[in-house]
Amino acid sequence: MKPVIGVILSILFLAEHLLAQPVTDIVSLPLQVATHKTSNLIFPASVKSVDKGSRDILAQKAKGLENVLHLKAARAGFKETNLTVITDDGKLYAFTLTYHEHPDPLNLKVGVTSHKFPEALSERPSERELEEAAMAVSGKPTFLTGKLDQKDGVRLQLGGIYVKEQVMYYQFLIQNNTALSYDLSQFRFAIRDRKQAKRTAIQEQALPVLFALDKAERIQGGQSQQIIIALPKRTIPDKKILLVQLMEENGGRHLSLRLHNRHLIKARPLEMH
Template sequence: MKITHIILFAAFGLLTTVDLTAQGIYKGASLSIPASHLQISDQMTTNLIFPFAIKSVDRGNRNILVQKANAVENILQVKAENSELQNSNLTVITEDGSFYSFAVQYKEVPQKLNLKIQQAGISDLADFGKRIQAESELEETARKVATKNRSMPALRQRRFLTGIALTGIYIEKDLLYFQLRLENQTNIPYDIEQFRLFILDNKESKRSASQELEQSPLLIYGNAERISAQSNQTLVVVLPKFTIPDQKHLKIKMMEESGGRHLKIKVKNRHLMNAMKVD
């Protein structure tokens, strides 16, 4: 799925909202949430604009293509793999704990391409158990991780005298901390256009977006914008804890702005199982 840096909003569709009904469990009784209707096409991109950053996305059918727009955390772009898509569903949870459910239907020309999603009410909040730590606490833990020595055989890729390496995975309070080393042994600074993490099938299709499940960092500690010439630096990426299903892997991908020194590494579930505690 091709992403553009500028999303053109149709004037008649920009203010469209999706209303959701609350779900909860009260003394053994449950209330269902009727899904909002969503039309998608294989020739046109539907944009869902949420009030908060997207925390997780689940597709009922792998032929639904999803990914976040470049440089933003709250816009989800959706397409169909092909015109054979059967009726399915899409679930989105945002970082404030809000839950959104969509009944997805193929439509060659969707009636609305840009949907501004209405903020969920207090009773729509999903129960994640423990609340996310304060950002200052995350930064302090990330700082500790950044100063640690390598704790695992590095997973790395080097190209054109630049490189990225995963050198440690740590866990604390249901959060995973990924320690990454970035290097640039050239005299040309490396400006980072994209830094993404997503779970992907081991066997990637030509339209790999159909298999992607974006992982949205709670915090990136360090300079995620540039690697200066002749330098090395450390990034610590903080994510809610997760494991990787069979036949899938976590891909960490870094792309250079106006350049070709793109880098990526694969992380398997066995690497996550060796996550160390932060002392």
Template structure:
């Protein structure tokens, strides 16, 4: 049996009163017809997508759209004037999916927060360049790593009620994914200056200068700006594959901005090569 189109589903839900709420989740599997949405001048409608927003196109200047501050997957939509002429909105997300909406005016929009679940399709509707396509794959994998249960328990450091822990280490398509757990058990926010990854000498002579090799992530997923007081969070750092030479180690260093609560984790090559494949 063919699945009913999204627009028909939403209309039926509106008629039966099931969608008249502040929040709703919508799973889109095959959007052949634009979804009808109502917006207002005095209320903001939030569209929450499963992946980062890459492109937005609105059909009229009478519609106001913006990405939420410091958030990549939330689009805020509002009417610039009451009773505007029906128009459209197109959104493309980093997983290559295209969302199409018909926008209409309503003094009291029936839905204020709309969350779209990930599409279950074999291939994306939009094809990015090779560079962007790789970014999409890395983002997808990082999202998966962020939800994994902790697999490493003995790689951690803590000081002054701040803790950093390597919860997991995975490899996929020649990219390492470090699952980093950050905790703040104090009443003071921890502003992150840097979350560094570098290789340096395991031991050095006083006469020999230590050489550090900085590793640059291709992607960081999660909040790597601040650890709020009495909270914990997971950050996933993706770094192209590498190995650690003899007599050297990998250092994961967390530095506090304008503070002294600095932490680090050390890894040797045998721990790196033991990374799990997703």
């Protein structure tokens, strides 16, 4: 009887210890993949299991290298999905996957600071913090005018930019003034040269979307939708622009905005109450 009581006490002690541990958010890292290029994830330990959020993602471990995972897109233009990887050392890694013709970076060493985000991963805002800040921005007034694009009855407009620590939050308003629904395919951001010389390949640096609030997949006719996009804080050299592209699924009503540094430096500090 005494051994049984001892086991029960041990279980209760372990349960109390686990419940006392703080709960932390696992940040989902943004990652781009394409059909014609292979992206490589390099982990500090062997890959034990891989869970894909969609069949549109192809994943396999590198032959002879248990800590390297190859990724490709099964089809172009797939909708945003996720990937979860667990390694032999018991760590879990989460990724948000989007399609891009020119993935950047192609090779990512997981567990070290990404060159696209200036602070260490431990200092990066959690998913919950990003969501709370984005919700605060959604209730803020718009203050930027003139930056809009419209085509065939659909309009994309930048309403404002707010900044909190190392993240900038962009307010966008999409209006569908037609009877036809507008299906969103991609919302992408890239730094590109302001002027492109003829016969020269387009050089651009894609920016990772850290968080998107109210990213509706469809905007019905006669309706509008506000979308808040969180991107890493940055400014732009004078000879470059921030290109914002909104692509329609199975359609041609694609919209784009060309933001200059003079727009970004108008960002207002985000005050949380």
